[in-house]
Amino acid sequence: MKVCRTIEEVRGLSRGARSEGRRIGFVPTMGALHEGHLSLVRAAKAECEFVIVSIFVNPTQFGPNEDLERYPRPFERDREMLEREEADALFAPDVEEIYPPGALTFVSVEELSGKLDGKSRPGHFRGVATVVAKLFHIVEPDAAFFGQKDAAQVAVLRRMVRDLALPVEMCVCPIVREADGLAMSSRNAYLSLQERKAALVLSRSLAKVRAEFEAGQRSAARLREAGERVVAGEPGARLDYFAIVDPDSLDFVDEVARPTLVAVAAYVGTTRLIDNVVLG
């Protein structure tokens, strides 16, 4: 696996592979890799002949009081994991390579970026859209792979790709969970043993909503109440949002009549965790 630090290097590799007729798959990450990321790499390997993974902890998607400084950066471990998955290239630029001094250009997906996580984390999706647009221009992939765990991010990026006519196929892969149901996340590393137990309330609340839905409940208000009650029963967690929305527009729905996103975000200690399920 080739490790690239510069735009020129990774673009050269990508263009070289394309000129040999290979399909380029791209998995953008912020590192601290876990099975969820590896499932994206495997999906990319299954569909593409040349797979590029990026590791870049993107400063513009962190708010001023968020965890940019303490975000885990186990680079050597990540590199070995990608080597084992037989990724073809790892792009790991430093901040100045992506944001040259004086950079003034951002990509903003209006409205959608202010919903769900975007409401709790102002500016977050502007940072995500900007870095992903830049990475797409740098890597020039045919297909890019994202996790369904970040459902609002998926909605924002799908819209960006459509609106800007970016020639990239968006591939979204299922959430990968620990055996006890906790959705895998790099931020799980922050949790103490006790917090790790409290964190299970997210998947438990979604399981409750799914059970109510399967028993015939279609009212979004009722389903949301059921989910919120489960979270309220866990003293170690503080709810940020429990939302039942259209997966593309992220608008609230009244009834679960077509595929509907049920998304939850909660703080466990100081760690903000998210999870979701699609019903219908």
Ligand code: PAF
């Ligand atoms: O999902 C992530 O890890 C990040 O938001 C992404 C897509 C790599 C952009 O920094």
